[in-house]
Amino acid sequence: MSLRHAALGLLALRGEASGYDLLGIFNESLDHVWPATQSQLYTELGKLTDAELVRVVAEGGRGRKAYAVTEAGRKEFEHWLLEEPPTTNRRNDTLLRVFFLGLVPTEQGREFLLGRAAAAAEMHDRLRDVEGSLTDEQGPLAVHGRIALEWGLRYSTMQNEWARWAAQQLDAAESSDVPSAPPAP
Amino acid sequence: MSLRHAALGLLALRGEASGYDLLGIFNESLDHVWPATQSQLYTELGKLTDAELVRVVAEGGRGRKAYAVTEAGRKEFEHWLLEEPPTTNRRNDTLLRVFFLGLVPTEQGREFLLGRAAAAAEMHDRLRDVEGSLTDEQGPLAVHGRIALEWGLRYSTMQNEWARWAAQQLDAAESSDVPSAPPAP
DNA sequence: CATCGACATGTCAGTGCTGACATGTCGAAG
DNA sequence: CTTCGACATGTCAGCACTGACATGTCGATG
Structure with a gap:
């Protein structure tokens, strides 16, 4: 379930961003560490919104929606970052x-x-x-x-x-x- | 799709084995390299049989079925082993x-x-x-x-x-x- | 002879991810 | 004014894998 936390983390870094923005960051900076496809990311943003861990803070042209983390989202993110032990990738x-x-x-x-x-x-x-x-x-x-x-x-x-x-x-x-x-x- | 090849490889090593036998090897020897659950393994053996890469060579008590690789299976296995480049695990x-x-x-x-x-x-x-x-x-x-x-x-x-x-x-x-x-x- | 653990097979719902499909808008260049 | 590339969102079928559920048999031990 780390895509969720990656998205949360990027929003925390950026303050606010659209799905499209995040997708750019994934492809540029995070591709060697945690790749994500467009479909996956948009789906996750929907779930994140439902769970009230992120919130739509602005809507712009071309259907653009800018997201930002909520208080609950920030808490969930930091819990994941510092408390949950990273899962080692077993398959080789x-x-x-x-x-x-x-x-x-x-x-x-x-x-x-x-x-x-x-x-x-x-x-x-x-x-x-x-x-x-x-x-x-x-x-x-x-x-x-x-x-x-x-x-x-x-x-x-x-x-x-x-x-x-x-x-x-x-x-x-x-x-x-x-x-x-x-x-x- | 490596579980398929792991199963094929184990059968090639062992000559013949049942799903239960293979599961034991996965849990003992292969657990740190390529873990597999029981449901996954039985499903894969079914598909492997349909694809004629393995064959049931004996049936025993308690519904036991012993599998062995076919000629096509051996070929497929060696192709995977030596020709296909291992996929690097990107997520970390x-x-x-x-x-x-x-x-x-x-x-x-x-x-x-x-x-x-x-x-x-x-x-x-x-x-x-x-x-x-x-x-x-x-x-x-x-x-x-x-x-x-x-x-x-x-x-x-x-x-x-x-x-x-x-x-x-x-x-x-x-x-x-x-x-x-x-x-x- | 009952019971229990090891042997043995199978199914199913749900999740994370992939790749393809579908749809539409805005600005700039020709 | 058209066209094209970047911007922008969403859906869907399919696959590998997980964890749980379901069912039954054989041999040994009490």
């Missing part, structure tokens, strides 16, 4: 595949892992670029954006090193499997 | 909260981050325990289980270090914010 597609890597020849397993390492390296490069274009930004959002970015940098580094280590492990396991070539005594 | 509840940490006092932000660091340390400890009870295991599954475990160890280490680093960043940003206490010339 890469690790699921690793679990089954024994079903294919070692060579293909190594290829898979080195492919993951390359993908992680590429992700790292992309984030470095973002970092470069971020240095001129100012304000408190820059601090928190920079912290999230750092997570990505560290994550991709870890993934890269892990995948290369794992490829080595496969090789080591294979050579110790083959009875015709044991280590010299 | 912790990073979403970090994005909004500017909305609360620095003190509470630091508390949040140090809480994350502690949670990561706890996860690391739990995994170390698992590692201890794994050393006596044998076979190829031990190799791949060990690789997945290593991912968890590295991930929790990274998360811990990152969260502590981030808490320091918050402090640094705050002290540079306060105009009454600039660094001495």
Whole structure:
């Protein structure tokens, strides 16, 4: 249920905004952290209004509705932010595949892992670029954006090193499997 | 759509198994990587049978049905394993909260981050325990289980270090914010 | 022989999310 | 004055997943 809180948080940051405005922020700033589609966002704003956590504070041309958080909404948001433990994302597609890597020849397993390492390296490069274009930004959002970015940098580094280590492990396991070539005594 | 492939993979590993058997493996071995509920698994086995990727190879007492992968199933599985790029999990509840940490006092932000660091340390400890009870295991599954475990160890280490680093960043940003206490010339 | 836990399968309502469809307005450029 | 892109909102079918409900059998233990 975090889209609800993401929307609440953006409204708290912005003071007021329309669904369209929020959608822009989601696509620009939050896309790597919590993507949202247009249909989902408008639906959620409707529910949020029904629950009186947000309120329509202005209506403009083209059917525009500007929302702002209510007192109850602010309270709900802060409760989520500080009291509720973040849910760890348990599903991991890469690790699921690793679990089954024994079903294919070692060579293909190594290829898979080195492919993951390359993908992680590429992700790292992309984030470095973002970092470069971020240095001129100012304000408190820059601090928190920079912290999230750092997570990505560290994550991709870890993934890269892990995948290369794992490829080595496969090789080591294979050579110790083959009875015709044991280590010299 | 990875539950489908997880089921296919387990059947390929085991030769044949019932839904109940598979459920046991999911809950024991795959729970930290790809959890599945009973209803989901039985539904998927039905669809898999309709698609002729698995086949009922035996029926036993208590309505038991033993499944095995078909030739088409094996092919589909290997295609998924080696050809399809793993989907990266984009949503990250912790990073979403970090994005909004500017909305609360620095003190509470630091508390949040140090809480994350502690949670990561706890996860690391739990995994170390698992590692201890794994050393006596044998076979190829031990190799791949060990690789997945290593991912968890590295991930929790990274998360811990990152969260502590981030808490320091918050402090640094705050002290540079306060105009009454600039660094001495 | 009753009972209970493990074995075993299936269904269903609800939720979060996706991608597509549908509709309309305002301002600027040609 | 037309047209086009940005602005703006809403709906709907479909899918993966969750948690609860429903039903029944076999073997062991008391």
